[in-house]
Amino acid sequence: MAAERFNSRSSALQLVRARPASDAAQAIDSDRILDAARALLLEEGLPRMTMTAIADRAGVSRATLYRRWENVTGVVADVSTREWNRLTERAAARAGGTAREKVVSTVVHIVREMRSHPLLRVLIDESPEFLTPYQVRRQGQVTAFHLVVIEDAVRQGFADGSIRHGDAVAMAQAVVLMSWSFVTTAPAIVGSPDAVGPELDALDTELTLALDRYLAP
Template identity: 30%
Template sequence: MAESMGARGPGRPRSERSRRAVLTAARELLTDRGLPALSMDHIAARAGVSKNTIYRWWPTKAAVLMDAFTDAFADRVTAPDDGDALTRLRIQVRRVAQLMNTPEARRPFIALVAAAQHDPELAAALRERFIDSRRADVSRLIAAGITDGQLRADLDTDVVIDLIYGALYYRLLVSGAQIDPAYADRLVQALAPVLRT
């Protein structure tokens, strides 16, 4: 049965200390070496575990790298539980912008996205282990706003999410323009007339 940190294979239960060592090693090596030069052997050596240990928990290098990224950063981009829908959305977008402005998150994320263009396994891991859960988080936020009458009932949730995150990722991956909380505020403010009832 799959777990959030990879599939647990048969045999001994995973050691939390070893798991954390593998995730830390993968993050450090991704930042230091870049993804093309990174291998399971490198991760195992840095973590002080055997390669077989890593393969018991993760099926591919892509799965290790995505879990390493999400383990470190996913909790920092969740939407808050309290407040009106637009305020919660603004805070969530600010959190993403702030994270993407942080070198220890920005560099590995760009490397993962770039490599995913030529690596189907990594692309699938990126969607399944990071992007899908972020979209689901915002979808729930928008659905709650619609239910509460704060957002328009006819909103196309997928398009709204694409507009917001497409703008962020365009700056991150294409234009190189600044991503910061002030930009996040301007982005949500520009969409507010379309979103409100």
């Protein structure tokens, strides 16, 4: 029932899309809607969210919401993409040193922050099926962004001599694959439901070592 609710389309959806969006609807800042959806996700969880609740929280009409997203899952996907991309940009901006040091520092920081992030915890705890397609079926926007950032840094490492030469695309993919389990699976392995603690700090140290040795000339 919950899955039907957050994936269902209103009968009004087709009518809404048949009409051109008004200037007022186009002028509404998407961040305002995503902020509202983010707050609801943390408060209610994905299975209990509705398009009506998001629209009410954002102070917009359901018609405005449906012009941009088909369902709650689509809204939450954009909330997640915005959150993780911002986190990635902050992590990349704070890293220093050689290109290899920047890659390792950035990736480990992203892993640590994502793993304990309230948004990811509520999705893993209540709606793990939301994450499954991005793990086994298709590459999401966040993964695509991570791959671009890491590939660019790997190529910089080729230039400054801090990273061994190889296939930059495959190396970026390997780094992402190596790191993702430290985000999603590590808390279960060490028995840390809150995704924080000394056991996970120790794993992050091991990830740092593994990435550094993998990329080193």
